Amino acid sequence: MNNHQNHRHSDRQHKDVEVEIGQRFPLTIKRLGINGEGIGYYQRKICFVPFALPGEVVVAEVTEADPRFIRAKIHKLRKPSPHRVEPADDYAQDVGGFELEHLAYPQQLEFKRDLIRQALDKFKPTGYHGYTIHPTLGMDMPYEYRNKAQFQIRMIDGHVAAGLYQSGSHDLVDLESCSVQIPVTMTVMRDMVKLIEELEIPVYDEKTKAGIIKTVVVRVADGTGEVQLTIITNTPKLPHKHQLLEQIEQRLPEVTSVMQNINPGTSPLVWGDETIHLAGNDAITEMIGGLKFRLSARAFLQLNPEQTKVLYEQTAKALKPSRKDTLIDAYAGIGTIGLSFANQVDQVLGMEVIPDAVADAKYNAEQNNIDNAQYEVGTAEKVMPRWLNDGVNFDALVVDPPRSGLDGGLIKEILRAKPEKFVYVSCNPSTLARDLVPLTKVYDVKYMQPVDMMPQTPKCEVVVKLVKSAK
Numbered sequence: 177m178n179n180h181q182n183h184r185h186s187d188r189q190h191k192d193v194e195v196e197i198g199q200r201f202p203l204t205i206k207r208l209g210i211n212g213e214g215i216g217y218y219q220r221k222i223c224f225v226p227f228a229l230p231g232e233v234v235v236a237e238v239t240e241a242d243p244r245f246i247r248a249k250i251h252k253l254r255k256p257s258p259h260r261v262e263p264a265d266d267y268a269q270d271v272g273g274f275e276l277e278h279l280a281y282p283q284q285l286e287f288k289r290d291l292i293r294q295a296l297d298k299f300k301p302t303g304y305h306g307y308t309i310h311p312t313l314g315m316d317m318p319y320e321y322r323n324k325a326q327f328q329i330r331m332i333d334g335h336v337a338a339g340l341y342q343s344g345s346h347d348l349v350d351l352e353s354c355s356v357q358i359p360v361t362m363t364v365m366r367d368m369v370k371l372i373e374e375l376e377i378p379v380y381d382e383k384t385k386a387g388i389i390k391t392v393v394v395r396v397a398d399g400t401g402e403v404q405l406t407i408i409t410n411t412p413k414l415p416h417k418h419q420l421l422e423q424i425e426q427r428l429p430e431v432t433s434v435m436q437n438i439n440p441g442t443s444p445l446v447w448g449d450e451t452i453h454l455a456g457n458d459a460i461t462e463m464i465g466g467l468k469f470r471l472s473a474r475a476f477l478q479l480n481p482e483q484t485k486v487l488y489e490q491t492a493k494a495l496k497p498s499r500k501d502t503l504i505d506a507y508a509g510i511g512t513i514g515l516s517f518a519n520q521v522d523q524v525l526g527m528e529v530i531p532d533a534v535a536d537a538k539y540n541a542e543q544n545n546i547d548n549a550q551y552e553v554g555t556a557e558k559v560m561p562r563w564l565n566d567g568v569n570f571d572a573l574v575v576d577p578p579r580s581g582l583d584g585g586l587i588k589e590i591l592r593a594k595p596e597k598f599v600y601v602s603c604n605p606s607t608l609a610r611d612l613v614p615l616t617k618v619y620d621v622k623y624m625q626p627v628d629m630m631p632q633t634p635k636c637e638v639v640v641k642l643v644k645s646a647k
């Protein structure tokens with residue numbers, strides 16, 4: 177860690193080093209940055225080299241010369257790391273989501289722990305030097321874990337392609353296989369590619385802004401095997417809809433729910449506001465910890481079913497719920513965390529911004545015969561002050577925000593209410609470290625438990641146990 181601090185200190189001193197695009201120089205890689213890229217120092221100026229590993233010596237070729245940093249690619253690998261492995265996917269270095277596939281898995285797990293250290297080092301919440309960061313809990317087999325494939329559909333050389341954009345561009349890479357997807361998500365995706373091609377359904381073209389199908393989303397509920405297929409279209413009209421649905425029914429028996437989401441125009445967002453039910457059920461059912469969860473197309477669910485169990489076990493271990501507790505499940509999604517604890521506490525109150533997810537959470541409470549859980553639609557930062565003003569008393573709080581972390585207004589409310597038990601489940605160490613700055617004025621960090629939900633990527637999930645400080 178001190179090593180990093182020294183390097184960061186030198187970043188500030190050597191901004192005047194000038195390089196040109198295409199310039200090459202030897203570089204020793206010191207560590208990995210937050211996006212999994214190698215970091216070295218050229219004449220003490222920070223240089224990011226994607227796919228280079230700590231300890232490696234490379235000949236770096238400059239691709240971007242910024243006054244504050246250099247970005248480069250590997251021109252030659254002079255001394256490879258003993259931890260370098262052959263990526264399982266040959267496009268791993270072309271598209272996002274495979275940034276660490278060339279690094280052996282034990283070192284990926286160690287990197288995720290270091291990522292938390294780097295974030296703490298940047299934001300410096302109270303006492304951060306003394307925080308206990310447990311080793312990352314990883315998977316035995318860190319492949320075939322993703323329950324959802326969300327691929328763009330485009331034409332490439334006259335054929336329908338489904339895949340991800342090449343990093344930094346809108347050129348699609350057609351993914352015929354993918355080592356991190358649960359296999360059924362890929363077989364359904366590739367069969368959909370064939371069907372769209374056979375039925376000649378117009379595919380969206382970003383240049384002309386014409387065409388219909390933009391994206392296909394395939395999500396499997398691992399516990400039941402049910403598969404939901406969502407076709408995201410540019411217009412409400414879906415040509416050859418009846419033949420398509422007929423063919424899906426005949427050729428893809430694993431698909432139990434077919435939905436259409438309409439996302440007109442050139443919005444950078446993948447999903448539009450309107451979702452229509454086309455065939456089968458309008459949702460799929462997932463099983464977590466012996467409970468049934470209804471999952472509608474728009475609702476968030478953790479991407480890695482095997483590690484979700486580990487994540488929730490760790491959340492329970494950190495929270496230690498008890499019979500007399502009122503538990504607030506903030507950022508509740510479809511209610512998975514709160515409902516898992518419902519039989520161990522007095523009551524669960526949850527809030528979540530997506531109305532469909534709240535409808536799912538309420539339904540999930542009912543279908544699991546849980547009558548001590550209530551959910552409200554709204555942002556945590558708006559609902560929490562209302563509850564507090566209405567006199568709601570709570571002893572236990574779990575927050576599980578998106579990557580943007582907690583809203584400042586919510587942090588104020590938490591510091592006002594000061595619940596005895598408090599667990600922060602984070603999917604972004606950087607916003608976690610930022611949020612810990614105000615939170616550690618009142619709470620101590622008892623420990624941090626990283627859980628690897630996304631092997632082969634630099635993404636890191638952390639369960640943080642907070643206890644009210646004695647001071």
Ligand SMILES: C[S@@+](CC[C@H](N)C(=O)[O-])C[C@H]1O[C@@H](n2cnc3c(N)ncnc32)[C@H](O)[C@@H]1O
Nearest residue numbers: 476477478507508509528529555556576577578
């Ligand atoms: C990381 S997910 C966690 C969901 C759930 N706890 C789980 O484990 O599946 C974050 C959730 O917060 C919701 N969300 C995003 N911003 C929000 C806000 N300001 N207030 C409440 N919920 C929000 C998202 O829709 C998403 O369902």
